[in-house]
Amino acid sequence: MHIAIAGGSGFVGQELQKQLLEANVQISILTRSPEKIQTNQQIRAVKWLTEDSKPEEELESVDVIINLAGESINSGRWTEQRKKRILHSRMKATKEINRIISVLQKKPEVLINASAVGYYGMSETATFTEDSQSNATDFLAQVVQHWEKEAKKVERYGVRPVFVRLGIVLGKGGALPLMALPYKLFAGGTVGSGRQWLSWIHVSDVARLMIYAIHNQDISGPLNATTNTPLQMREFGKAIGHVLKRPHWFPVPSFMMRLLLGEMSNMILSGQKVLPQKALEHGFTYNYPNVEAALEKSLR
Numbered sequence: 216m217h218i219a220i221a222g223g224s225g226f227v228g229q230e231l232q233k234q235l236l237e238a239n240v241q242i243s244i245l246t247r248s249p250e251k252i253q254t255n256q257q258i259r260a261v262k263w264l265t266e267d268s269k270p271e272e273e274l275e276s277v278d279v280i281i282n283l284a285g286e287s288i289n290s291g292r293w294t295e296q297r298k299k300r301i302l303h304s305r306m307k308a309t310k311e312i313n314r315i316i317s318v319l320q321k322k323p324e325v326l327i328n329a330s331a332v333g334y335y336g337m338s339e340t341a342t343f344t345e346d347s348q349s350n351a352t353d354f355l356a357q358v359v360q361h362w363e364k365e366a367k368k369v370e371r372y373g374v375r376p377v378f379v380r381l382g383i384v385l386g387k388g389g390a391l392p393l394m395a396l397p398y399k400l401f402a403g404g405t406v407g408s409g410r411q412w413l414s415w416i417h418v419s420d421v422a423r424l425m426i427y428a429i430h431n432q433d434i435s436g437p438l439n440a441t442t443n444t445p446l447q448m449r450e451f452g453k454a455i456g457h458v459l460k461r462p463h464w465f466p467v468p469s470f471m472m473r474l475l476l477g478e479m480s481n482m483i484l485s486g487q488k489v490l491p492q493k494a495l496e497h498g499f500t501y502n503y504p505n506v507e508a509a510l511e512k513s514l515r
Contacts, residue, residue, distance in 0.1 A: 222283030226388035337485030386418030409449030
C-alpha cells in the first residue's frame with residue numbers, strides 16, 4: 216500500500232508514520248521542504264505547494280491520502296491575522312489535494328482528512344455524536360465546517376472521504392505539556408468552572424483509528440476521534456495531579472484565562488462532550504480507554 220501524508224511532521228503525523236512503517240507501508244510525505252525529511256526505503260519526500268512543484272507526477276500509485284496539514288490552533292492568541300492563517304492554511308492544502316486527485320489517472324480509494332470536535336460548538340449540557348448537526352458560529356466551528364465542505368468534494372472523483380474529528384490528543388506533544396506544566400510547578404488546579412467537558416484520546420489511538428478507517432470501507436464522513444470516557448475539566452485536572460503526584464488546589468479563574476488567551480480561551484472554558492459512536496459501532500477498540508493510563512504513558 217502507498218499512502219501520502221500532508222502535515223506528516225507534526226505531533227499526530229509522527230505517530231502515524233511510526234505505525235505505518237511498522238506495517239511496511241510505502242509513505243510519501245507532502246512537504247514544501249523535501250530536504251528536511253529523513254527518507255529511507257519506505258519514506259520519500261514529495262514537494263508540494265510551491266510554484267515549481269508537480270506532486271501529481273509522483274503520486275500516480277497512491278492508494279490513500281491523509282491530510283493533517285494546517286497551522287496549529289494551540290500556539291498563541293487568535294489575533295485576526297492568525298485566524299486568517301489558521302483557516303487559509305487548511306483550505307489551501309485541501310484544495311491542492313482536490314486538484315491532485317482530479318488529475319490522477321488512478322484515484323486514491325480514500326481521503327482521511329483531519330478535523331476537530333470543535334465542529335459541534337461548545338456546551339456544558341449537550342452530548343454530541345457523528346449524527347449531531349452543528350448550528351455553532353464560533354471561530355473554530357466555522358473553520359471545521361469550511362474545511363470539511365472542501366474535503367467532501369473528493370466524492371465527485373469516487374474517493375471515500377473520512378473526517379476524523381479530533382478531541383484533545385494526549386501524548387508527549389500537543390496541548391498536554393502546557394496543561395500539565397502548572398502541576399509540575401505545584402500550581403495546578405481547576406480551570407474555570409471545572410464543569411466544562413473535555414473529550415480526549417491518546418495519540419496512539421488517533422493513528423490506529425485513522426488506519427482502521429482506511430481498511431473499513433463502511434466508514435465514511437465524520438468520525439469522532441475521542442474515547443467513550445470524556446471527563447469534566449476538574450476531574451481531568453485531578454487525574455493529571457494524581458499521575459504527577461502533585462496537588463490539585465490552585466484554581467484558575469475564567470477571567471484570567473480570557474486575559475491570557477483571548478478568544479482561544481473558549482476552547483478550555485467551554486468544551487464539549489463528544490462520544491465516538493461510529494468507531495464503537497464498527498468495532499474499534501482503544502489501547503488507552505482510561506485517562507490515567509493515557510496520562511501515565513504521556514507524562515511519565
